[in-house]
Amino acid sequence: MITLNLKKTIDPKVLLRHPWMTKTLFDKPSESVNPGEVIEVRDANNQFVSRGYANTLSFFYYRAVTFDSREKLEDKASFLNERLYELFIQRLSLGYKKSFRLCFSENDFLPGLIIDRFLFEKNNKFYQVFVVQITTAGINSYIADPLKAFKNLVERLIQEKLVQISWEQTILVLRNDIKIREKEGLPFGPAQVLNNIDNIDLSLVPVSIDHWFLKSEMKIQSDLMGGQKTGFFLDQNYNLLRVAEVFTEYVKFFKPQKVRIMDICCHLGQWTVYLGLVLKELGVDAEFVLVDISKEALANAKATMDGYGITAECRQIDVMDDAFTIAEKDFDLIIVDPPAFAKSKEHVPAAKSAYQKLNLKAYKGIKKYGFVVSCSCSGAITLEDLKDTVNRAQIKAFRSSKIVAQGGHAPDHPHLFGFPEGFYLKMMMAQVTT
Numbered sequence: 001m002i003t004l005n006l007k008k009t010i011d012p013k014v015l016l017r018h019p020w021m022t023k024t025l026f027d028k029p030s031e032s033v034n035p036g037e038v039i040e041v042r043d044a045n046n047q048f049v050s051r052g053y054a055n056t057l058s059f060f061y062y063r064a065v066t067f068d069s070r071e072k073l074e075d076k077a078s079f080l081n082e083r084l085y086e087l088f089i090q091r092l093s094l095g096y097k098k099s100f101r102l103c104f105s106e107n108d109f110l111p112g113l114i115i116d117r118f119l120f121e122k123n124n125k126f127y128q129v130f131v132v133q134i135t136t137a138g139i140n141s142y143i144a145d146p147l148k149a150f151k152n153l154v155e156r157l158i159q160e161k162l163v164q165i166s167w168e169q170t171i172l173v174l175r176n177d178i179k180i181r182e183k184e185g186l187p188f189g190p191a192q193v194l195n196n197i198d199n200i201d202l203s204l205v206p207v208s209i210d211h212w213f214l215k216s217e218m219k220i221q222s223d224l225m226g227g228q229k230t231g232f233f234l235d236q237n238y239n240l241l242r243v244a245e246v247f248t249e250y251v252k253f254f255k256p257q258k259v260r261i262m263d264i265c266c267h268l269g270q271w272t273v274y275l276g277l278v279l280k281e282l283g284v285d286a287e288f289v290l291v292d293i294s295k296e297a298l299a300n301a302k303a304t305m306d307g308y309g310i311t312a313e314c315r316q317i318d319v320m321d322d323a324f325t326i327a328e329k330d331f332d333l334i335i336v337d338p339p340a341f342a343k344s345k346e347h348v349p350a351a352k353s354a355y356q357k358l359n360l361k362a363y364k365g366i367k368k369y370g371f372v373v374s375c376s377c378s379g380a381i382t383l384e385d386l387k388d389t390v391n392r393a394q395i396k397a398f399r400s401s402k403i404v405a406q407g408g409h410a411p412d413h414p415h416l417f418g419f420p421e422g423f424y425l426k427m428m429m430a431q432v433t434t
């Protein structure tokens with residue numbers, strides 16, 4: 001194990017469990033460290049701070065895996081087995097049973113590792129798929145044998161009667177098709193399926209979204225091999241509920257014959273499906289317009305909507321293009337959920353003007369008393385940045401609105417007190433009053 005001491009002159013905030021450290025924070029950073037080699041960080045007084053790994057190729061030279069001095073990292077396979085098991089227990093204890101994020105990188109003390117667990121039914125058989133994304137060389141060394149690690153996890157959960165899905169129903173997908181791997185010296189390539197039982201075509205599976213807080217189960221046609229990120233955005237699941245609850249009251253009060261909803265940057269259309277099911281239960285007619293740049297996402301969204309009998313017009317368009325406009329005061333609810341415009345701090349000004357441009361279009365198109373839901377999934381954009389941006393958009397649109405609900409990522413995407421970058425998704429729902 002290599003021990004590295006921090007400089008005396010560092011910002012004391014660094015000691016408050018922030019998982020990333022640049023090389024400049026260390027007194028004598030080692031240049032010959034192997035990715036994955038255990039590093040212990042101590043402060044200038046030689047007190048334990050954390051243990052983790054370093055990579056000289058990476059902008060964040062060091063990433064913490066544990067802040068607990070009792071936790072040893074030398075036996076990486078056993079450490080990973082234990083951590084994955086604990087994460088599964090944590091998600092079960094939050095009420096998740098079907099599809100959920102099992103591991104959220106730094107926020108689950110496994111920096112560089114994303115694991116989404118998707119459950120679906122095909123030919124009267126249930127399957128679970130673990131979609132794994134490894135973004136750092138350090139964490140790659142912990143997961144040297146993915147099949148063994150997941151078999152261990154699944155068999156332990158079965159043995160303890162915590163789940164019923166066996167290893168014979170489990171598929172593993174490695175999504176190494178993410179460019180940032182190259183920065184870490186890791187190979188970049190197409191998604192790989194390990195353990196593909198029954199030769200299931202994973203490019204179109206009806207992923208089951210059935211969280212305890214959602215009133216209806218949703219089955220969303222998803223591409224787990226080539227779809228964006230891990231195939232489906234699980235992070236919005238709690239926001240769907242909050243928005244639908246507020247919108248339900250609006251519908252109950254105004255009793256409209258029909259409501260019009262626009263789902264901007266809809267991806268697979270989960271907002272539409274959830275709201276569609278809620279409105280159906282209320283007996284309210286709804287017309288949805290779904291907009292996205294991705295032809296593939298829209299085709300899958302259309303398949304899902306058709307399956308549910310939801311009236312939806314799907315438009316493939318670049319929403320940043322001037323050709324994309326919304327008719328004035330035409331919609332009861334507009335959801336604006338664009339991609340992360342700011343990948344890092346230097347992109348914040350350009351990202352803010354992009355969010356403003358898009359929200360301006362939405363504000364023009366909303367009816368009086370209707371709602372605009374503005375989301376940002378950029379870690380570098382703060383909630384205050386988003387509020388400032390949407391405020392400018394409403395002023396430019398000559399509209400007035402008030403925030404009536406606010407949200408972040410769902411409970412299966414926890415975030416740490418000392419890691420503000422981990423809180424990336426912000427959602428604001430505002431009611432337009434004039």
Ligand SMILES: C[S@@+](CC[C@H](N)C(=O)[O-])C[C@H]1O[C@@H](n2cnc3c(N)ncnc32)[C@H](O)[C@@H]1O
Pocket residue numbers: 228232233236264265266267268269270271291292293294297317318319320337338339340377
């Ligand atoms: C954060 S995801 C949206 C997630 C989705 N609303 C959900 O809840 O699952 C961003 C979406 O924006 C789409 N997108 C990216 N750039 C776009 C553009 N210029 N115009 C329209 N859609 C775009 C992507 O294809 C992706 O589906």
